Amino acid sequence: MIYLDNSATTIPEPSVVNSFKQVAERYYANPSSIHSMGAEVERLQEKARTQAANLLQVHPNEIIFTSGGTEGNNLAIKGIAFQYKKRGNHIITTEIEHPSVYEACKSLEDHGFKVTFLPVNEHGVIQLEQLKAAITKDTILVSIMHVNNETGAIQPIQAIGKLLNDYPKINFHVDAVQSIGKVPLPLKEERIDLCTFSGHKIHGLKGTGLLYVKNNIRLSPLFHGGNQENEVRSGTENVAGNVSFVRALRLLKEREKISMHDMKEQQILLLHRLSEIEGVHVNSTIDGAPHIINFSIPGLRAETVIHAMYEAGFVISTQSACSSKRNDISRILQAYGLSEEIAKSGLRVSLSYGTTKTEVEQFLQRLEETIIQLKEILE
Amino acid sequence: MIYDHILIRYGELGLKGKNMKQFLIQLQRNIKSALWAFPDTKVRRTQGRIFVELHGEDADAILTELEKIYGIHSMSLAIKVENDLDTIKQGALTALKENEDAQTFKVSVRRANKGFPIGSQEMNPLIGAHILQNIDGLNVDVHQPDVEVRIEIREHATYITSKNIYGAGGLPVGTAGKSLLLLSGGIDSPVAGHLMMKRGIQLEMIHFHSPPFTSERAKQKVLELTEVLTSYGGPIKVHLVPFTALQQEIFKSIPEKFAMTVMRRVMLTISEKVCEQVGILSVTTGESLGQVASQTLASMNVINEVTNIPVLRPLVALDKADIIEHSQKIGTYDISILPYEDCCTVFVPKSPATNPKRETVQKYESRVDFTELIAEAISEIETVRIEQRKALADDFDELL
Incomplete structure (x- = not known):
């Protein structure tokens, strides 16, 4: 089986799984306990936190361990909204956010917040002028993803940060779940106040992740209780998960340069070859992230292609795994201004480090054959 | 051309007369020890200067470590080039371009290697002119330049630096008991x-x-x-x-x-x-x-x-x-x-x-x-x- 659905989730690294197992078995004490066993576990977790901070070049106090992307995004958005609601009630985000941002913002509308959903151009990128025009004196949060999970489109985070320099009251949240290890994002340099990361997208485990929260920013917690994680996230710490996540992060950073280069080569190959296949509409661009390639085959239902490819030994997907079961039409591709026919038949191939050129070539060849076969049947 | 050296200067140490050598050896040892995480670096001591050879290691991360070490007055990232006029000109230009905001500059050539055919007083205008010809909007200011391009012509190579980063000062740990x-x-x-x-x-x-x-x-x-x-x-x-x-x-x-x-x-x-x-x-x-x-x-x-x-x-x-x-x-x-x-x-x-x-x-x-x-x-x-x-x-x- 050739696994090309890495944006849905990645294959856990064996050593990361092993790390989880070791910690779960050996360091089971509660890190908040006063006795020395607790102290030992606390020290392990803090060492993990420090390592994560070093890898991201931030301060350990700025790391909040979470259960992953959805929690990180919800905590960032609702945390800022409720903490700073006295300063203003306006939030800006985009039409192409992941559901955990999009729906979190929608839910705030019921609490009296006003949300602007910025449109994107035909390449899936927002326009800075539109962002600037949307800012009001009530704006307290701008939440914009770095890399789109369906198409790989990259938002101009650096330029947005620069623009927001003129608005010190606005908190800037970036959902970097899809971008870490694929597209560089120096947190300190780019005026980012909050940034979400997830473990299972980087060969770690489900239920792990972290939220970067710049010093001096307060968040209203989602969970109330024992005041763990700097009083922002109550609940007994998932030490095994956190340690395993940090290990995955270290491994990712160590091979980042090489894997980005490899993925770029394969992205070029994929985009080039897909554009030559008759009846294929390529939705991703060469400027996008190197690991996500989205295309449509108008006339063929996405689901049919996925099943046919799976039979042949290739795992690919439609839109995002989180929305694909519910809805036929991709909200993201619609936001691109694409026709319903194309937005309905979007397919996603997503790579990771370890995806080889041979695998990509095999995939392309098989896809071409499949399209011909399916079209013959339908005609 | 990329930076491949860090040149380390020590201030107070220069005053220490006979103990000088022990102080330098200690400083070199402290630097080596502090750069444990950068195994490819080499710390060399020649002619009263200490150099950290980078060999591809991360220069910024190394500078961060060096800024903590006592006994260092200042540091500069240095380009190493051959003792050849054209190469030195080109290197000086590269070094200066690292300073994006600079409006004025000066060139200081030191010729430790007297075998080099051109004297330092002749070198200064030669290099300066080359820079002026190649970068627009830059002026020479010999009194208070934004950037000083330092060129040291030594026996086997020439070192060119332009950015000066201050160190922690003080004396090397271990030299005072x-x-x-x-x-x-x-x-x-x-x-x-x-x-x-x-x-x-x-x-x-x-x-x-x-x-x-x-x-x-x-x-x-x-x-x-x-x-x-x-x-x-x-x-x-x-x-x-x-x-x-x-x-x-x-x-x-x-x-x-x-x-x-x-x-x-x-x-x-x-x-x-x-x-x-x-x-x-x-x-x-x-x-x-x-x-x-x-x-x-x-x-x-x-x-x-x-x-x-x-x-x-x-x-x-x-x-x-x-x-x-x-x-x-x-x-x-x-x-x-x-x-x-x-x-x-x-x-x-x-x-x-x-x-x-x-x-x-x-x-x-x-x-x-x-x-x-x-x-x-x-x-x-x-x-x-x-x-x-x-x-x-x-x-x-x-x-x-």
């Missing part, structure tokens, strides 16, 4: 230690702990503080003194008012004995005048009576706010404020004497014989060596 630092876990003592390191002092730590009144976490905290300080001056030994029995005896037999004073006297007595054992000639404390009861001048007078080795108090004239700022700068503050009981906070008398008299304290002390308990505490000292590299290396590393 050792001092034993009383480390409690609070904010002050690590700062005191750091200040002594600036004058070339190598530290050993002494920590008094009182299990079960103090926890493992408190001990861990002291080791972590030490770990932070190793990045400024290499490995440090920590002597952990079990203090429970003595502390209980003191608070049982001495009137509460004077217990704190006697406790400090006992600590100093033990510290002096440890100094004798390991061959150290001074004790350093984090005392600052008037901060707490034990730190009044009267109190220092009484405490100091038990020893005649120098007790160095680098913080004595500093304000608390300055000490806190310093501890934040060196990275010990966040650890220091962790709320674990230490031996100075467990037994705190309600109203300690702020103006104790030697005679009074002597009188109370003479009623108790601490000799045996002191000997026992010393014999049970646990000594831990904190390494600069992965100071607290442990089972955790394989999990992360």
Whole structure:
């Protein structure tokens, strides 16, 4: 089986799984306990936190361990909204956010917040002028993803940060779940106040992740209780998960340069070859992230292609795994201004480090054959 | 062309005459030790200069480490080129372009290699003209330039630098002997230690702990503080003194008012004995005048009576706010404020004497014989060596 659905989730690294197992078995004490066993576990977790901070070049106090992307995004958005609601009630985000941002913002509308959903151009990128025009004196949060999970489109985070320099009251949240290890994002340099990361997208485990929260920013917690994680996230710490996540992060950073280069080569190959296949509409661009390639085959239902490819030994997907079961039409591709026919038949191939050129070539060849076969049947 | 060297200059060291060589050797050793995480770097010492050869390692990360090392006056990232006029011109241009905001510049050529055919006075205008021809909007200012392009023509190669980064100053740790630092876990003592390191002092730590009144976490905290300080001056030994029995005896037999004073006297007595054992000639404390009861001048007078080795108090004239700022700068503050009981906070008398008299304290002390308990505490000292590299290396590393 050739696994090309890495944006849905990645294959856990064996050593990361092993790390989880070791910690779960050996360091089971509660890190908040006063006795020395607790102290030992606390020290392990803090060492993990420090390592994560070093890898991201931030301060350990700025790391909040979470259960992953959805929690990180919800905590960032609702945390800022409720903490700073006295300063203003306006939030800006985009039409192409992941559901955990999009729906979190929608839910705030019921609490009296006003949300602007910025449109994107035909390449899936927002326009800075539109962002600037949307800012009001009530704006307290701008939440914009770095890399789109369906198409790989990259938002101009650096330029947005620069623009927001003129608005010190606005908190800037970036959902970097899809971008870490694929597209560089120096947190300190780019005026980012909050940034979400997830473990299972980087060969770690489900239920792990972290939220970067710049010093001096307060968040209203989602969970109330024992005041763990700097009083922002109550609940007994998932030490095994956190340690395993940090290990995955270290491994990712160590091979980042090489894997980005490899993925770029394969992205070029994929985009080039897909554009030559008759009846294929390529939705991703060469400027996008190197690991996500989205295309449509108008006339063929996405689901049919996925099943046919799976039979042949290739795992690919439609839109995002989180929305694909519910809805036929991709909200993201619609936001691109694409026709319903194309937005309905979007397919996603997503790579990771370890995806080889041979695998990509095999995939392309098989896809071409499949399209011909399916079209013959339908005609 | 990319930067492949860091050129290191030392200021005060130049004044040290005959000891110069030892100072340089120590500085070189400290630099090597601080760059443990960059195995491809080489630290070379030639003709009164120290160079760090980068060999592809991350220059910015290395500079961050070097900025902590005492004995370095300033540093520059240097390009190494052949002793050839055209190559030097090209290199100078590259080096200058690193300074994006520069509007004025000057060129300073030093020709250590007199075999090079063009003299330094002739070289200056040659290089300057080349830069002016190739970069628009730049002017020469020989008095207060934004950027100084320094070119050193040496025997085998020419080094070109343009950015000057200031180092920590001071003297290389290890060139001024050792001092034993009383480390409690609070904010002050690590700062005191750091200040002594600036004058070339190598530290050993002494920590008094009182299990079960103090926890493992408190001990861990002291080791972590030490770990932070190793990045400024290499490995440090920590002597952990079990203090429970003595502390209980003191608070049982001495009137509460004077217990704190006697406790400090006992600590100093033990510290002096440890100094004798390991061959150290001074004790350093984090005392600052008037901060707490034990730190009044009267109190220092009484405490100091038990020893005649120098007790160095680098913080004595500093304000608390300055000490806190310093501890934040060196990275010990966040650890220091962790709320674990230490031996100075467990037994705190309600109203300690702020103006104790030697005679009074002597009188109370003479009623108790601490000799045996002191000997026992010393014999049970646990000594831990904190390494600069992965100071607290442990089972955790394989999990992360």
